[in-house]
Amino acid sequence: DSGVTQTPKHLITATGQRVTLRCSPRSGDLSVYWYQQSLDQGLQFLIQYYNGEERAKGNILERFSAQQFPDLHSELNLSSLELGDSALYFCASSPRLAGSGELFFGEGSRLTVL
Amino acid sequence: AQSVAQPEDQVNVAEGNPLTVKCTYSVSGNPYLFWYVQYPNRGLQFLLKYITGDNLVKGSYGFEAEFNKSQTSFHLKKPSALVSDSALYFCAVRDGSNSGYALNFGKGTSLLVTP
Numbered sequence: 001d002s003g004v005t006q007t008p009k010h011l012i013t014a015t016g017q018r019v020t021l022r023c024s025p026r027s028g029d030l031s032v033y034w035y036q037q038s039l040d041q042g043l044q045f046l047i048q049y050y051n052g053e054e055r056a057k058g059n060i061l062e063r064f065s066a067q068q069f070p071d072l073h074s075e076l077n078l079s080s081l082e083l084g085d086s087a088l089y090f091c092a093s094s095p096r097l098a099g100s101g102e103l104f105f106g107e108g109s110r111l112t113v114l
Numbered sequence: 115a116q117s118v119a120q121p122e123d124q125v126n127v128a129e130g131n132p133l134t135v136k137c138t139y140s141v142s143g144n145p146y147l148f149w150y151v152q153y154p155n156r157g158l159q160f161l162l163k164y165i166t167g168d169n170l171v172k173g174s175y176g177f178e179a180e181f182n183k184s185q186t187s188f189h190l191k192k193p194s195a196l197v198s199d200s201a202l203y204f205c206a207v208r209d210g211s212n213s214g215y216a217l218n219f220g221k222g223t224s225l226l227v228t229p
Contacts, residue, residue: 033216033217042221101148101165102160108157
């Protein structure tokens with residue numbers, strides 16, 4: 001158990017809809033990362049927050065957004081969903097912005113868009 | 115951006131034999147390199163990392179990795195494979211170029227250890 005909690009574990013929705021994925025980082029971790037894992041694209045970095053502020057953006061679509069709240073949990077919002085958004089979405093956390101570098105991953109939220 | 119490549123989609127090895135999962139990197143500056151493992155329907159688990167120091171890094175579950183600067187490689191190794199090692203293995207590099215220090219992952223290599 002990494003200590004990172006993601007909800008929901010599974011989500012099935014329809015095209016055009018909007019969903020929110022939630023992540024609680026390990027206790028004391030200030031940095032949260034979101035990744036998307038799909039068969040064709042592999043593991044893609046989406047966005048990172050550190051202590052409530054956005055720090056880095058990867059391959060995140062404009063239809064997607066995220067935020068980190070004062071209690072350090074984070075939410076990833078996916079809107080106008082398309083079939084191709086079906087994937088496993090991971091949250092990871094780390095204690096500091098850089099540090100020794102390893103990230104601690106949650107179990108993921110599997111999104112299926114029908 | 116910093117990147118890694120895993121040239122093999124799948125590696126098959128018999129139980130008890132040594133295993134190697136390959137990774138090459140492309141970075142500017144000193145690389146921070148990582149290996150992670152993913153079991154079915156699970157998140158990624160950290161195995162080991164190289165930041166500086168000895169080129170042979172030891173990690174969890176008997177795995178080790180060899181950093182080779184001249185060949186820009188960071189191959190994952192284990193002297194004697196177990197069936198339970200069957201999983202998806204990811205090499206990663208820390209990307210400090212975007213100020214967030216996220217990890218950039220390779221496409222993954224599926225390891226199958228047969229009895």
